[in-house]
Amino acid sequence: MTQHALIVGLGIAGMASAMSLKKAGWEPVIVERAPERRTGGYFIGLQDAGKHAAERLGVLPGIHIRTPEASPNWHMTKDGRRVRVAGFADQPTRPATLLRGDIEEGLWNGVDGQVEIRFGTSPVAIVERADGVDVTLDTKDGSSTIERFDLVIGADGLRFTVRKLVFGPQEKFMHSLDAVICAYQVEEQMETFRQRDGVILNQDKRSLWVFPLQDHTPTAFFAYRTKDVDAQFERPAVETLRDVFADVEPHSIVEKALEDLSNAPDYLFDSVHTVEMDRWHKGRVVLVGDSAWCLTLFSGMGATAGLMGGQQLGEALAAQNGNVPAALKSWEGACAPTLKNSARPCGSNRRCSCHRTGFSSSCADWSCASAGVISRSFQQCISRR
Numbered sequence: 305m306t307q308h309a310l311i312v313g314l315g316i317a318g319m320a321s322a323m324s325l326k327k328a329g330w331e332p333v334i335v336e337r338a339p340e341r342r343t344g345g346y347f348i349g350l351q352d353a354g355k356h357a358a359e360r361l362g363v364l365p366g367i368h369i370r371t372p373e374a375s376p377n378w379h380m381t382k383d384g385r386r387v388r389v390a391g392f393a394d395q396p397t398r399p400a401t402l403l404r405g406d407i408e409e410g411l412w413n414g415v416d417g418q419v420e421i422r423f424g425t426s427p428v429a430i431v432e433r434a435d436g437v438d439v440t441l442d443t444k445d446g447s448s449t450i451e452r453f454d455l456v457i458g459a460d461g462l463r464f465t466v467r468k469l470v471f472g473p474q475e476k477f478m479h480s481l482d483a484v485i486c487a488y489q490v491e492e493q494m495e496t497f498r499q500r501d502g503v504i505l506n507q508d509k510r511s512l513w514v515f516p517l518q519d520h521t522p523t524a525f526f527a528y529r530t531k532d533v534d535a536q537f538e539r540p541a542v543e544t545l546r547d548v549f550a551d552v553e554p555h556s557i558v559e560k561a562l563e564d565l566s567n568a569p570d571y572l573f574d575s576v577h578t579v580e581m582d583r584w585h586k587g588r589v590v591l592v593g594d595s596a597w598c599l600t601l602f603s604g605m606g607a608t609a610g611l612m613g614g615q616q617l618g619e620a621l622a623a624q625n626g627n628v629p630a631a632l633k634s635w636e637g638a639c640a641p642t643l644k645n646s647a648r649p650c651g652s653n654r655r656c657s658c659h660r661t662g663f664s665s666s667c668a669d670w671s672c673a674s675a676g677v678i679s680r681s682f683q684q685c686i687s688r689r
């Protein structure tokens with residue numbers, strides 16, 4: 305008999321889960337709180353493990369990779385000199401670079417018409433019964449239904465609902481890294497740089513990266529540490545960033561980036577949190593992606609982990625012939641060590657001397673620079689699992 309799964313969230317983890325469950329003979333339904341697809345997003349890294357997962361799902365050819373060829377990265381010193389350094393794509397794992405929307409698009413083409421998708425719909429209660437899970441689903445038009453599923457997958461991202469309903473309050477699992485980021489597309493490359501150049505300013509726990517992309521204008525990424533995260537959101541992003549980056553040099557680059565931000569049609573301005581849990585499933589409810597293990601964008605692993613987790617879930621269900629408790633146990637046993645071992649944002653680049661000498665806030669290597677902006681708590685957090 306066909307088994308039914310509810311997937312909460314039409315993000316990367318949700319769509320990957322839906323495709324893999326479908327392949328395993330399940331009937332998945334995706335509910336998405338937003339009224340339509342969330343196609344946005346900026347620079348993102350896709351590691352080999354993520355590509356492998358996309359390949360197994362059959363969507364890799366539909367994902368547009370935008371890693372520029374022969375792309376030098378320039379660390380800007382305070383006095384305006386350019387120092388050639390390794391950039392994000394030069395990490396030892398050689399991640400592909402692209403936009404989050406490129407992965408979303410590839411997965412969407414795999415679920416569109418194949419999987420039932422209900423927009424404007426969210427779970428408000430989840431109750432486990434002996435033979436299934438009863439979920440109360442509310443829609444934006446005010447209707448409410450209770451439906452029974454054999455499995456519920458919470459793929460609803462960092463600020464999750466499924467976890468709250470089943471595992472407990474947010475504060476128990478979400479840990480602030482006391483960092484704030486802003487990502488958006490710039491109007492054009494920084495003056496005097498070529499399209500394929502990466503530009504990096506990294507001073508005193510504040511950094512601005514301009515990520516080059518093939519076939520696309522670059523995207524900018526501000527990141528900084530703060531002890532008062534909430535206060536950062538009291539004003540528009542551009543005003544907050546103007547103050548925080550007031551003395552970062554060369555200031556002409558900061559100014560140009562901020563000017564583009566003030567004209568950007570959309571941007572991501574958010575605080576950074578990890579999610580740490582002892583286990584990712586409880587009965588017939590399982591969490592996948594950021595909702596389960598948010599590694600943060602400093603890890604460069606968010607999309608990869610979402611793809612991997614979703615893809616492997618369907619394979620585990622198939623391998624256990626639909627035995628949900630056994631499949632969830634084996635899936636979690638297989639995923640946890642992989643995520644722990646591969647998601648190390650700090651010190652992983654052996655070519656960088658900071659690896660040996662301790663992390664520096666002026667280093668331009670992605671992993672060390674991000675460690676300068678965040679803190680070691682990320683690494684401690686994943687190491688404790």
Ligand SMILES: Cc1cc2nc3c(=O)[nH]c(=O)nc-3n(C[C@H](O)[C@H](O)[C@H](O)COP(=O)(O)OP(=O)(O)OC[C@H]3O[C@@H](n4cnc5c(N)ncnc54)[C@H](O)[C@@H]3O)c2cc1C
Binds near residue numbers: 313336337
């Ligand atoms: C619009 C958007 C832009 C992003 N941009 C970037 C970026 O530029 N760089 C980067 O590194 N990462 C970005 N991310 C995060 C990155 O996509 C994720 O870290 C990674 O892909 C793992 O995704 P996920 O599927 O676990 O969660 P998410 O991508 O967060 O997807 C979760 C989905 O669940 C939906 N949802 C949330 N709550 C409910 C609910 N109660 N009921 C139903 N649906 C719900 C959300 O609307 C969302 O569509 C972005 C995410 C989004 C949604």
